[in-house]
Amino acid sequence: ALSHGLELLDRSAREQIVRQARRPGLPAQALRLSAVVAGARRTLDVSESTLEAGRVGIAVDVSELESVRADLQRQMDANVRTLDQLPTAVAMFDARQRLIFHNAAYQRLWDLDPAFLEGRPLDGEILDRLRAARKLPEQADFRSWKTDVxxxxxxxxxxxxxxxxxxxxxxxxxADPNPQGGLTYLYHDVSESMKLASRYDALMKEQAETLEALKEPVAVFGADGRLTVANRAFAATWRLDPATLAGKPHVDAVIAACRALTPDQSPWAGIRQSVTGLSETRSGHGCRLDINDGTVLDCSSQPLPLGATLLTFIDVTASANVERALTEKNDALERASQLRDTFVHHVSYELRSPLTNIIGFTQLLGDETVGAxxxxxxxxxxxxxxxxxxxLVIINDILDLASIDAGSLELQRETIDVRATVEAAVRGIEDRLAESDIGLDLDVPEGVGSVFADGKRVRQILFNLLSNAVGFSAPGQQVRVEARREGRELRLTVTDRGRGIAPEVIDRVFDRFESNTLGTKHRGVGLGLSIVRSFVELHGGRVEIHSAPGTGTRVTCLFPVEPPPGNGGLAEAAE
Incomplete structure (x- = not known):
């Protein structure tokens, strides 16, 4: 610059330097200025001094230092903004124990006057003010506690x-000591976490005591298949050592110890799968375990969060014994019923031939062919x-039921006139109506038409219904027979005004050999309504009964007008 006579600074900057250099009694100080050097803007510390030989000026390039200082300031400002956003209170003190920084959370935590904090108080002064405001932990010897802090x-x-x-x-x-001296305080408010931890501990203790008080065995296995919780009932039921269970054995070891008490080993595979299966495929599992001492347990496994599994065992010995006894009783009753049906069937076959002979010879005697x-x-x-x-009617009914049970009875379907069929059935009961002084109200319109059915079986149905109605009616009462065509169904209804059927009995009236004849002149073996329902269902229809004590009984048989597909309900009736 000297050799070429260049000026590095503008006029105002030069004059400012000269004025500073001429200040009497003051040491020379550098003046920081910005100048363009070699085509680039630079930051210079410029000083000028007066010597005997003249004046000398010195310019030191501090551009890099200024850039680093600016970056550092920006970083510090960013850190301050970040710390102000934290919920944790932060306070920094220098080596002389004076406050040099605090974030917004620190001021909110202690609710101190901002002006007081800006005055850079000592750490001890802050502690004294907080103690005066009763914001510090209560101490019997505050001076000693403060010294420790x-x-x-x-x-x-x-x-x-x-x-x-x-x-x-x-x-x-x-309290984190700084390497250059001083201290940084971090204040974490752990009140909520302490409360949660306390509540969690209380809840876990309550759950543990609840499990221990349960009479039912309970066990919980973790995602790794190891036992995490087991109550006393679990150890007692499966004869397990509590010390062994405290060691958190694997489910395989627990099952191996329990297997020895159960004769049936098959349920354990499902229990193990419910504990060790993949989380995506696990589901609730239930099974029944019979223990050698006669105890019966219902086991249930339920998936828990985080891959754990809950096993519960309920003692169902009493109900299982009752169920077993009922099953055995039902089996015995079923065998007895089958034996009775077989016996009656064979006896009926054996009786029909001699009975036919008796009827034939009686007719011969009645005709007085062999003598007056x-x-x-x-x-x-x-x-x-x-x-x-x-x-003979009873025997034929028994044989018909046996044929239906065997699935060998087939209907002889044809188109039959409904009115003629009803009248034919009525003629078969006229003598009993007259003998019992029972009136008959026949309501069968001329236009009721025909139905595709087995005429013999329909007459048998009506005969049985009329026989029941007459048997349960008192002298002078009426029995009503109705026939109606409704849509694709034919309704045949027989109604009496007798004593009716009690509600507790009505569900059994269609059972075989169920005869509710006490207090009536009707005598029967209880096959009439059973035959009725079997024949109606064989036609693909259904039977409805309405009755109440003192109001009489109404039985309605509904037949499909059109022939049903297939064999016309043979299989259903056989079932």
Whole structure:
């Protein structure tokens, strides 16, 4: 610059330097200026001094230093902004124990006057003010406690101390010594986490006591298959050592110990799978375990969060024994019923032939073909004929039911006139109506038409219904027979005004050999309504019964007008 006569600074900058250099009694100081050097803007520390030989000026390039200082300031400003956003209170003190920085959370935590904090108070002064405001932990010897707190300035390692404040809050105070001297405080408010931990501990203790009080065995296995919880009932039921269970054995070891008490080993595979299966495929599992001492347990496994599994065992010995007894009783009753049906079936076959002979010879005697009968002999002959005919009806009913059970009874379907069929059935009961002084109300319209059915079986259905109605009616009462065509169904209804059926009995009236004849003149073996329902269902229809004590009984048979597909309900009736 000297050789070429260049000016590095503008006029105002030069004049400012000259004025500073001429200030009497003051040492020369560098003036920081910005100048363009070699085409680049630079920051210079410029000073000028007056010597005997003249004046000398010195310019030192501090551009890099200024850039680093600016970057450092920006970084510090960013750190301050970040610390102000933290919920943790932060305070920094220098080696003289004066406050040099605090974030917004620190001021909120202690609710101190901002002007007081800006005055850079000593750490001890802050502690004294907080004590006066009763914001520090209560101490019997505050001076000694304060000395211990300030001793952190001389420590090498950070200290971590809980502070229990008078307002109920709990602080975790970390004092971290700085390498250049001083101290940084971090104040963590752990009140909520302490409360949660306390509630968690209380809940776990309550759950543990609850499990121990349960009479049912309970066990919990973790995601790794190891036992995490087991109550006393679990250990007692499976004869396991509590010390062994305290060692958290694997489910395989637990099952191996339990297997010895159960004769059936198959349920354990499902139990193990429910504990060790993949989390995506695990589901609830249930099984029944029979123990050698006769105890019966229902085991249930339920998946828990984090891959754990809950096993519960309920003692169902009493109900299982009752269930077993009922099953055995039902099996015995079923075998007895089958034996009875087989016996009755065979006896019926054996009786029908001699009964047919009796009826034939009785008719021969009644016709007086072999000789004349006196009045008493004729009366005896008629009585034998009626009794034999009634017995033959019963035998035929039994054989029909046996055929239905065997699935061998087939309907002889044809188009039959409904009115003619009803009248034919009525004719078969006219003598009993007259004998019992029972009136008949026949309501069968001319236009009721026909139905595709087995005429013989329909007449048998009506005959049985009319026989029941007459048997349960008192002299002078009416029995009503109705026939109606409704849509694709034919409704045949027989109604009496007798004593009716009690609610507790009505569900059993269709059972075989169920006869509710007490208090009536009707005598039967209880096959009539069973035959009715079997034949109606064989046609693909259904039977409805409505009755109440003192109001009589109404039985309705509904037949499909069109022939049903297939074999017309043979399989259903056989079932």
């Amino acid at each position: 300030l001793a952190a300035y001389r420590a090498v390692e950070p200290t971590d101390t809980p502070w229990y404040l008078p307002d109920g809050r709990t602080l975790r105070v970390v 009968l006196n009045e008493r002999q004729r009366e005896y002959s008629e009585h034998i004929m009626r009794s034999s005919a009634a017995l």
